[in-house]
Amino acid sequence: MDQLEQPDDLIVCKLDDDRVPPSPCTVVIVGATGELTARKLIPALYQLHRANALPQPTRIIGFARKDHTLDSWRNELFDALLQHSRTKPVDRTAWDSFASSLYYCRGELSDPNAYAKLEQTISTTSDQQLAENRLFYLAIPPSQFGPVVEMLHQTGVFRRDPSPPFWNRIVIEKPFGHDLASARQLNAILTRHTHENQLFRIDHYLGKETVQNILMFRFANSIFEPIWSRQTVDYVQITLSEQAGVGNRGGYYEEAGALRDVVQNHLLQVLALVAMEPPVSLEAESVRDEKVKLLKSIRTPGPRDIVRGQYTEGAIDGRPCPAYRTEPKVNPNSNVETYVALRLQIDNWRWAGVPFYLRTGKRLPINVSEVRVQFRQTPNVLFAARCGENLDTNAIILRLQPQEGISLRFNGKVPGTSMQVRPVRMHFSYDAEFGAYTPEAYERLLLDAIDGDATLFLRRDEVEVCWAIVDRIRTLWGDSPLQQNEFYAAGTWGPPCANELLKRHNHSWRDPRPVCSDTPANP
Numbered sequence: 001m002d003q004l005e006q007p008d009d010l011i012v013c014k015l016d017d018d019r020v021p022p023s024p025c026t027v028v029i030v031g032a033t034g035e036l037t038a039r040k041l042i043p044a045l046y047q048l049h050r051a052n053a054l055p056q057p058t059r060i061i062g063f064a065r066k067d068h069t070l071d072s073w074r075n076e077l078f079d080a081l082l083q084h085s086r087t088k089p090v091d092r093t094a095w096d097s098f099a100s101s102l103y104y105c106r107g108e109l110s111d112p113n114a115y116a117k118l119e120q121t122i123s124t125t126s127d128q129q130l131a132e133n134r135l136f137y138l139a140i141p142p143s144q145f146g147p148v149v150e151m152l153h154q155t156g157v158f159r160r161d162p163s164p165p166f167w168n169r170i171v172i173e174k175p176f177g178h179d180l181a182s183a184r185q186l187n188a189i190l191t192r193h194t195h196e197n198q199l200f201r202i203d204h205y206l207g208k209e210t211v212q213n214i215l216m217f218r219f220a221n222s223i224f225e226p227i228w229s230r231q232t233v234d235y236v237q238i239t240l241s242e243q244a245g246v247g248n249r250g251g252y253y254e255e256a257g258a259l260r261d262v263v264q265n266h267l268l269q270v271l272a273l274v275a276m277e278p279p280v281s282l283e284a285e286s287v288r289d290e291k292v293k294l295l296k297s298i299r300t301p302g303p304r305d306i307v308r309g310q311y312t313e314g315a316i317d318g319r320p321c322p323a324y325r326t327e328p329k330v331n332p333n334s335n336v337e338t339y340v341a342l343r344l345q346i347d348n349w350r351w352a353g354v355p356f357y358l359r360t361g362k363r364l365p366i367n368v369s370e371v372r373v374q375f376r377q378t379p380n381v382l383f384a385a386r387c388g389e390n391l392d393t394n395a396i397i398l399r400l401q402p403q404e405g406i407s408l409r410f411n412g413k414v415p416g417t418s419m420q421v422r423p424v425r426m427h428f429s430y431d432a433e434f435g436a437y438t439p440e441a442y443e444r445l446l447l448d449a450i451d452g453d454a455t456l457f458l459r460r461d462e463v464e465v466c467w468a469i470v471d472r473i474r475t476l477w478g479d480s481p482l483q484q485n486e487f488y489a490a491g492t493w494g495p496p497c498a499n500e501l502l503k504r505h506n507h508s509w510r511d512p513r514p515v516c517s518d519t520p521a522n523p
């Protein structure tokens with residue numbers, strides 16, 4: 001048998017073989033008693049510790065104003081880990097050794113003395129790398145990003161120019177501002193106290209395995225790139241749908257809405273990766289240059305290219321769901337959108353004329369993130385001439401989550417004596433191919449930040465160009481209240497006007513389905 005045909009003799013290329021192991025460092029979590037720390041950061045750091053992926057040694061210092069002893073903080077984190085760890089049961093021995101690297105420093109974030117205490121905590125070690133290599137993770141409300149970075153810098157805890165080879169970095173969570181002007185303002189404050197290459201702006205979508213795989217799918221294969229253009233693609237649909245409502249985040253959501261919460265970041269990032277040109281190298285700047293170039297080519301959408309919606313009462317999987325306007329901390333007359341659909345055009349050589357339909361919403365029928373590339377119909381002869389609209393077009397579906405995988409849909413003959421044609425599917429499932437191991441996005445992102453690899457983080461111009469797009473859409477909405485056809489019942493696929501948006505262009509939404517029931521009989 002030919003060597004390549006042996007399934008257990010796959011040629012595996014390890015790209016990071018020459019990666020120098022990251023040097024020992026101190027991770028300071030600013031705002032260490034909040035939800036993000038308990039739900040995401042500590043579980044991710046614990047997993048990295050278990051996998052021996054963290055630098056040896058690594059110290060984690062929680063910095064917050066809550067009155068905790070080291071033991072009470074550790075206990076609180078352990079309880080949260082029991083709930084949120086992606087692997088269960090929690091390995092007590094691994095936790096104990098991980099917990100021994102956790103420290104707590106109490107202080108008001110606006111008090112310079114607190115930073116002096118933090119400095120003392122960081123530098124109380126004989127290991128110079130632990131004392132000098134510093135990663136600050138800002139798990140705090142966005143209004144505090146600027147003031148805290150200023151304090152960190154002015155008190156000397158964060159060093160803008162640490163002496164080489166030591167490094168200092170800051171990781172920031174979204175949202176970076178709430179519009180272009182505030183994002184610019186925030187970026188201006190941040191870069192007054194840091195160098196751009198010390199700033200790691202997180203969009204956790206970029207840490208997802210399947211989102212990282214978009215670049216490999218496109219550029220590590222020769223068969224897809226030639227069909228990835230207006231010559232063959234009819235349209236692209238990107239869906240990020242969630243069953244959950246706004247839950248206890250009503251206060252935040254009233255300020256954000258779906259456009260700022262998801263479109264400005266996750267959806268536009270996925271679009272950029274799906275549509276960008278091949279970068280000149282895999283270096284962070286090359287990849288980010290291409291994403292920015294693509295984002296800049298998005299044509300200003302007109303009023304007929306955008307749809308918003310808000311969920312009303314309904315049911316999902318038989319469970320009743322309240323209307324958005326009755327959720328806690330939501331204005332009973334709120335006009336905030338919980339759903340957005342867009343028809344975007346990309347004015348470049350590759351994509352001119354191919355619509356990219358993006359949509360996201362809360363209280364939609366299923367939890368799913370998916371990219372669907374729908375190809376053009378065959379010439380109107382042979383089967384197309386006979387079947388007309390009953391001959392489905394081909395599609396490549398990148399299922400980002402859950403049931404991660406990639407499907408190719410093409411037509412085939414139904415076995416039997418009659419002539420019937422229908423779509424069939426070739427499917428690659430992550431679970432089947434690699435087992436059920438899917439690291440959390442934060443694991444990868446934290447490790448990359450410690451390692452200084454900014455590829456999966458957002459650059460200043462990238463954030464700003466995304467805000468420019470979102471601002472244009474908000475301007476089109478203005479202050480106008482939601483109309484009747486902009487409401488949708490919880491558990492449905494959005495407001496009726498979202499269907500009109502596509503119908504005008506002879507397209508329709510291809511709603512994602514749970515993979516197992518995504519049978520060709522129901523394409």
Ligand code: BG6
Nearest residue numbers: 174204205242261262266369401
């Ligand atoms: C967050 C949004 O950034 O992304 C949330 O603020 C949204 O509203 C979440 O639910 C979706 O991320 P994931 O990883 O759960 O798909």
